[in-house]
Each structure stands twice: as C-alpha cells, then as structure tokens.
Amino acid sequence: MDKYLFEVTNKIGRKIHLSKERWKHINRRHPSIANYSREIKKTLQNPDTIKNSDIDENIYLYYKYYKYLKSPHKYILLVVKYLNGHGFIISAFFEKNIK
Secondary structure (H helix, E strand, O other): OOOEEEEEEOOOOOEEEEEHHHHHHHHHHOHHHOOOHHHHHHHHHOOOEEEEOOOOOOEEEEEEEOOOOOOOOOEEEEEEEEEOOEEEEEEEEEEOOOO
C-alpha cells in the first residue's frame, strides 16, 4: 500500500509529498481543510509566495490565495520541510494574511 496521499513536483522542480499519516494528523488538527486536497496540490505547484521559516532553515511556508474559500481566511498555508532534497508537508491550514 502506498504511504503517500500524493506527490507533486513544485515549480522549481523539487518533489514534495503528503503522507497519509500527515493527512490524518492535519485533518484532526485542522478539520476545515479536509475537502481541499486539490487546492493543496495547486498551492505546492504554483504558490503565490514561498517564505523561509524563522524557526528552521529547512522549513518553507507556501501560500496561495483562493477567493472562493468558504472561510474569512482566504489563503492556504502549507508548511513544507526539505530533507535530502525531498520535501514533505508537515501541516496545512487556512490563514487570513501572508505573515
């Protein structure tokens, strides 16, 4: 059985995956994002902005604005960690603004 929910290549050619285990964790912590896996993929492939984390040099924050979200928070924020050239999503949730 495949342990990834999906794997995509971002716009600079890096592979990033979302494991089934992390998806379960994200849905427990942020259930409002459960129906937005397609938008999560799009955010990885074509983010509005990518910011470095102040906490860890291997963590990047991917933001993308979605006007149609049923929330006052219109950005999807993905927390992505890179190890050995490969990325994986740590968390995903909605944000009001880019921080």
